[in-house]
Amino acid sequence: MKIEILFPExxxxxxxxxxxEYLKRCDPSIEIIHTDLKSRPEFLNGGIKLVYVGTTTEKGQELVIESLxxxxxxxxxxxxDGQFxxxxxxxxxxxxxxxxCEDGKDIQGLGILPTYAVRDMMHRYNTLWIGQYYFEDGSKEDVVGFKxxxxxxxxxxxxxxxxxxxxxFVAERGEGLHPGIKEEGLRWHNLYMTYLLGPLFIVNPLFxxxxxxxxxxxNSEIAYKDASMRSFLKRCKEFREPDRGFTY
Structure with missing residues (x-):
């Protein structure tokens, strides 16, 4: 199985x-491919199971948009067509x-998702987060993270x-996609989008x-499963404490 990381620089x-890297620890057969800003994404040629894009700076966003x-x-x-x-x-x-943007110099995105972002560089939003991932049968599992x-x-x-x-995801404590709602992230076909940091997989062994x-x-197995689960359950307990500060 091949996973492509876009623009790790x-x-x-x-x-x-x-x-x-954690997914590879869970399944050593995974092959990781790194694609830089000057190269055509490999997944467009087929043969890539998962494409990953992580957080970047404001200038980095502009560079990525121009590249893609x-x-x-x-x-x-x-x-x-189902690309993960x-x-x-x-x-x-x-x-x-x-x-x-606050200065009126808006940045046009790729227009693939029906969403837009409002940037406010004078107010960073930092928060803890706990919620659930829901399965199609209505069952659910806890998810934690940070924003x-x-x-x-x-x-x-x-x-x-x-x-x-x-x-x-759906928030139990913390905001959703934006303040005022509980729904967080987006799933469209096999595209998964979330603002949750952690890193997401390392702090969420169940998900x-x-x-x-x-x-x-x-053939995968959660790496460092015992330690990971202990940390996860401890974090779930702490994030549910009534006096726990959430936004900072």
Whole structure:
């Protein structure tokens, strides 16, 4: 199984690249491919199971958009055809319609997702987060994480969560995709998008197991499972404490 990391030279904040390194620890047969800003994404040629894009800087977002713009239609078709893709942190903003900036110099996105972001560089939003991932049968499992962002994400006018664009998680404590809602992230076909940091897989062994199953890594086993579960359960307990400060 091959996993492609897009643009690790700029999409590398918060140690989020370790999401994919951790998946390889869970399944050593995974081959990781790194694609730089000057290269055509390998997944467009086929043979890549999962594409990963992590958090980047504001300037990095512009560089990524420019790099992917020539392949915009191919990328959209690949997603619609079932390509697995994971976007964490602010990565999804580059796939949306626009990033609205305080100075009026808005940044046009790829227009693949029906979302836009509003940037406020004077107010960083930092928070703890706990919620659930829901299965199709209605069962659920806990998910924890952190958010640290200068932006908030909204749906384009006339768009929203529906049978096509589903929330990835639902918040128990903490905000959803933006303040005022509990639905967090997005799942569209096999594209997974979330603002949760952690790194996501390292702090969520249950969801990591679920995700590995969904991408077809049948021979995987959660790395450092005992230690990972102890840390996860401890964090779940702490994040549910009534007096626990959440936003900082």
């Amino acid at each position: 700029v999409c590398n904040l918060y140690a989020e690249l370790q999401n994919i 713009k020539p392949y915009r239609d191919e990328i959209k078709k690949a997603i619609e 893709m994971l976007l964490t942190g602010n990565a999804s903003e580059m796939f949306g319609s626009v990033i609205k 640290s962002q200068f932006t908030q994400c909204f749906f384009d006018e006339g768009k929203g969560y529906d049978d096509e664009f589903k929330p990835l 990591t197991h679920t995700f590995l199953e969904e991408i077809g890594a049948e």
